[in-house]
Amino acid sequence: MFGGEQEPDNYYVGIDVGTGSVRAAVVDQRGVLVAYSEQPIKKWEPQFNHHEQSSEDIWAACCVVTKKVVQGMDLSRIRGLGFDATCSLVVLDKQFRPLPVNHEGDSRRNVIMWLDHRAVSQVHRINETKHSVLQYVGGVMSVEMQAPKLLWLKENLKETCWDKARHFFDLPDFLSWKATGVIARSLCSLVCKWTYSAEKGWDDSFWKLIGLEDFVADNYSKIGNQVLPPGASLGSGLTPEAAKDLGLPTGIAVAASLIDAHAGGLGVIGADVRGNGLICEGQPVTSRLAIICGTSSCHMGISKDPIFVPGIWGPYFSAMVPGFWLNEGGQSVTGKLIDHMVQGHAAFPELQAKATARCQSVYAYLNSHLDLIKKAQPVGFLTVDLHVWPDFHGNRSPLADLTLKGMVTGLKLSQDLDDLAILYLATVQAIAFGTRFIIEAMEAAGHSISTLFLCGGLSKNPLFVQMHADITGGDGKNEQSWESCVPKT
Structure with a gap:
């Protein structure tokens, strides 16, 4: 794999930490994928809407996958390493030891995950201030951002966590610190999730107003007063301990x-589309919308x-593409919602058995099953009497309402495999809508x-891509590669 005269000189390692797993990849200097590995990571849900992880478990998984992808390589030809991760909150003490973010006092669980909704009261109070920084998060701060989570820790775990805490990291910044010993934060994380401004820095009045004046008093050393643009080289590179x-x-x-989504966005926003027949060929990159869907x-x-869009996060300057303003819309659960709907159905055991017998994933089986029952009409019309409102975890954009709930209308008494397949289709369509x-916003x-x-x-998932094409007005041209493109007409 690594021999031969045509082999490029340099390789690069990328580590991607998602919600449920860590992935590592080696690419050559032309961007060609050479090796890939994946490792699951632990999640805890001690009570409803509380979602926690372990920074030590995540780092251990990073080490497992990285060792796998470089096995057999000439390590002297590896020139660089980069991390991306979910925008989860990591809490450490002054010796960089984990602190508990839970009532149980379990310090292993020192990460409040991005999808955690424990800070509902805190985010309501923050939004009631109408502070000017809220203009840069679509007018309303999300419970998934870091300020409400920090306020929750201060108000609920003062003695066991807050008073002992010395470092609050976004997970991507924790990983780069772990690798280099450099505590500088990425502009991407601080601008998108912490209210930092690339042009003005921190706004003291905001933190004082919401009751987190602690950060102002120590010159923001706990949350970041050294800020670097994404991609900037950190310190002296990989430390001996991290290298081992x-x-x-x-x-x-x-x-x-x-942040993981922003790494994906950067990759596809900058994709070379020459010769692919896409209508964005020859158009500015501002005509593209990257959808990172997991x-x-x-x-x-x-x-x-800057474009201010009600209910859409941003505009964020230089947080993803240098020199450009970013607007970030989102749906709090998509893959998780599809899993929830499918796995909770009475016919799921039958689906699992049939998919296993065919050596298929349950979703590949469902896609083929929909083709069997669609008859002469397009598959999308199978849901003419069944509809899903997908905000089971609130609405992130553009309604920006975390209190919204999900809904299904058009259910029958039957619960066979056909019903499950059509409910799955309706859920995918709801996400596309x-x-x-x-x-439109x-x-x-x-x-x-x-x-x-x-x-x-x-x-x-070709069905997911096609429904997005159908519902947004495109033709669903899907490249079976690292990215999938869906042109609009």
């Missing part, structure tokens, strides 16, 4: 990190000038979008 953990050479360059979905659009709703505010680019786990 990861199976990589000491001193290789480590880049300032990105456990949740993020909708990334960029502009030369949510994307259309977000696009962005275009009404001033964006001009011609092409959707999908990446992430759900982009590998």
Whole structure:
């Protein structure tokens, strides 16, 4: 694999931490994927809407997958390492030891996950302030951002966590610190999830107003007063300890990190589409919308000038693409919602058995089953009497209402495999209609979008891609590769 005269000189390692697993990849200097590995990570849900992880478990998984992907390589040819991760909150004490983010006092669980909704009261109070920083998160802060989670820790775990805490990291920044010993934060994380401004820095009045004046008093050292653009080289590179953990050479360059969705957005927004017949060929990158679809979905659009879209996060300057403003729409659960609907159905055991017998995933089986029952009409019309409202975890965009609930209308008494397949289809369609709703809000505010680019786990599902094409007005041209492109007409 690594021999031969045509082999490029340099390789790069990327580590991607998602909600349920860590992935590592080696790419060559042309961007060609050389090796890939995946490792699950632990999640805890001690009570409803509380979602926690362990930073030590996540780092251990990073080490496992990295050692696998570089096995057999000439390590001297690895030139760089980069991390991206979910925007979860990591809490450490002054010795960089984990602190508990739970009432049980379990310090292993020192990460409040991005999808955690424990800070509902806190985010309502923050939004009631109407502070000017809220203009840059669509007018209403999300419970999934870091300020309400920090306030919850202060108000609920003062003695066991808050008073002992010395470092609050976004998970991507924790990983780059773990690799280099550098506590600088990425502009991507701080701008998108912490209210930092790339132009003005921190706003003291906001933190004082919401009751977190602690950060102002210590010059923001606990949450970041050294800020670097994504991709900037950190310190002296990989430390000897981290190099041993990861199976990589000491001193290789480590880049300032990105949030996982933003790493995906950067990749597809900048994709070379020449010769692919897409209508965005020859158009500015501002005509593209990146949709990163996994456990949740993020909708990334960029502009030369700031565009304020009600209910859509941003505009964030240089948080993803340098020199451009980013607007970020999203759906709090997409992959998780599909799993919830399918796995909770009475026919799920039958589906599992039949899919296993065919050596297929349950979703590949469902897609083929829909083709069997659609008869002469297009598959989308199977849901003419069944409809799903997908906000089972609240609405992130563009309604920005975390109190919203999900709904299914048109159910029958039967619960066979046909019913499960059609409910699955209706759920996928509901998610696609949510994307259309977000696009319409962005275009009404001033964006001009011609092409959707999908990446992430759900982009590998042809039904998911086709429904997004049908419902947003495209033709569903799907490249079976790292990215999937969905042109709009």
